Amino acid sequence: MPVARTDPARLVAFEVLRAVSDQDAYANLELSRLLRERGVSGRDAALATELVGGTLRLQGSYDDILDRLVKGTLQPPVRDALRLGTHQLLSMRVPTHAAVTTTVDLVKEQIGHKPSGLVNAVLRKVAAQDLESWLTDRPRPARTAHPAWVIDALAEALDRPAELDALLAADNERPAVVLVARPGLADVAELGGSALAASPYAVELEGGDPGAVPAVREGRAGVQDAGSQLVALVLARAALEGDDQRWLDVCAGPGGKAALLAAIAAERGAGVLANERQRHRAQLVAQGVRAARAGVLGVVTGDGTRPPWSPGTFDRVLVDAPCSGLGALRRRPESRWRRTAADVEELVPLQVALLDAALDAARPGGVVLYATCSPVVAETAGVVRTVLERRTDAVVEPALDLIGDLEDAESAHLPGALQLWPHRHRTDAMFLSLLRRR
Ligand SMILES: C[S@@+](CC[C@H](N)C(=O)[O-])C[C@H]1O[C@@H](n2cnc3c(N)ncnc32)[C@H](O)[C@@H]1O
Numbered sequence: 001m002p003v004a005r006t007d008p009a010r011l012v013a014f015e016v017l018r019a020v021s022d023q024d025a026y027a028n029l030e031l032s033r034l035l036r037e038r039g040v041s042g043r044d045a046a047l048a049t050e051l052v053g054g055t056l057r058l059q060g061s062y063d064d065i066l067d068r069l070v071k072g073t074l075q076p077p078v079r080d081a082l083r084l085g086t087h088q089l090l091s092m093r094v095p096t097h098a099a100v101t102t103t104v105d106l107v108k109e110q111i112g113h114k115p116s117g118l119v120n121a122v123l124r125k126v127a128a129q130d131l132e133s134w135l136t137d138r139p140r141p142a143r144t145a146h147p148a149w150v151i152d153a154l155a156e157a158l159d160r161p162a163e164l165d166a167l168l169a170a171d172n173e174r175p176a177v178v179l180v181a182r183p184g185l186a187d188v189a190e191l192g193g194s195a196l197a198a199s200p201y202a203v204e205l206e207g208g209d210p211g212a213v214p215a216v217r218e219g220r221a222g223v224q225d226a227g228s229q230l231v232a233l234v235l236a237r238a239a240l241e242g243d244d245q246r247w248l249d250v251c252a253g254p255g256g257k258a259a260l261l262a263a264i265a266a267e268r269g270a271g272v273l274a275n276e277r278q279r280h281r282a283q284l285v286a287q288g289v290r291a292a293r294a295g296v297l298g299v300v301t302g303d304g305t306r307p308p309w310s311p312g313t314f315d316r317v318l319v320d321a322p323c324s325g326l327g328a329l330r331r332r333p334e335s336r337w338r339r340t341a342a343d344v345e346e347l348v349p350l351q352v353a354l355l356d357a358a359l360d361a362a363r364p365g366g367v368v369l370y371a372t373c374s375p376v377v378a379e380t381a382g383v384v385r386t387v388l389e390r391r392t393d394a395v396v397e398p399a400l401d402l403i404g405d406l407e408d409a410e411s412a413h414l415p416g417a418l419q420l421w422p423h424r425h426r427t428d429a430m431f432l433s434l435l436r437r438r
Contacts, residue, residue: 014080319354
């Protein structure tokens with residue numbers, strides 16, 4: 001075995017990229033696993049995180065450049081190494097010499113001597129221009145690092161075509177670490193960082209490890225995008241006449257919104273029943289709501305389309321539906337390359353069935369919030385419209401008054417519903433539609 005010369009951050013990043021390419025691994029999960037196993041922390045962990053996230057988000061642009069420089073097919077491990085080197089050269093401030101040498105050494109160690117000459121030569125050519133020059137005049141998918149079908153779906157969802165490039169650029173940025181201070185359990189002031197407009201419980205961290213924040217370790221706070229916090233808030237803020245004790249989260253795993261809802265419910269003497277179809281995700285929910293247990297009615301594993309609960313039982317119901325996730329591309333760096341248009345078509349019938357069942361679960365006068373971390377019209381406004389065409393006992397209620405100062409947040413595809421955008425609101429592109437059971 002050669003003596004490893006590659007630094008731990010680059011080695012971890014390369015292994016994560018290989019697992020994503022070869023085994024369909026989820027980058028975030030694989031990255032945390034390897035960082036933990038190798039004891040990589042602090043600045044090295046931050047470097048590995050940037051290398052993985054940045055390389056994967058911009059993969060389409062880097063491949064466009066590499067394919068112009070290499071004649072013939074690249075072995076997948078060599079391509080991954082070249083992507084990693086290209087990211088350092090074109091998007092990070094790594095000096096050319098360091099980016100090239102570390103990548104060549106990595107290739108020698110992890111793949112073999114043979115391709116190292118090619119990698120050296122290609123990376124020197126990559127370094128000859130900056131990213132902007134490489135991508136000027138390229139077709140939009142290459143220039144913006146988004147598959148063409150994703151661009152089309154986002155363009156259809158966005159009400160202002162002039163903002164499309166700003167949206168695609170926002171998808172390519174490293175997401176800020178945002179924490180939620182769960183009310184009654186933690187205070188925003190104890191989390192450090194700066195407040196965010198989208199949610200009164202949100203704090204954006206400058207950097208560092210959120211796991212080092214005591215309130216996060218104790219489950220009184222958590223990592224949660226401000227748009228996701230708003231989902232729980234809108235449901236909790238909707239006006240209600242009569243009973244307000246029983247709340248339901250139909251698709252609760254892994255539990256971020258259930259934990260916030262439970263904290264709010266506890267303050268009001270209400271409780272949340274958290275349901276999730278997958279057992280291991282239901283276990284994550286149970287762990288996540290521990291600190292807010294005063295606001296938890298229970299955590300159950302079940303299919304929300306064939307629920308065990310009686311109809312008309314709940315005062316407030318959340319359906320945070322399984323979706324394409326095209327509104328959270330910043331956070332799931334590989335997903336844009338893995339998802340297909342067929343996934344959206346497959347999800348729609350399940351989303352319709354879940355919303356239908358959620359309306360059945362609400363009592364007359366009760367509210368249901370349908371949410372997705374996707375702006376795609378078919379799985380947002382399309383789902384709500386389909387359900388409302390079938391039943392006469394539900395109406396969409398305007399939710400704009402429930403979200404404070406956020407501007408330009410009304411959905412262009414369903415009056416009354418909300419559509420957040422990363423480039424406008426600095427949140428994931430969450431869709432929220434509030435419905436009331438008549
Ligand atoms: C978008 S995620 C929910 C995220 C969650 N609300 C949170 O804030 O952490 C959708 C969840 O729905 C679950 N799911 C999918 N089909 C379901 C079904 N038929 N019934 C209940 N849950 C389902 C998935 O396993 C997934 O955990």
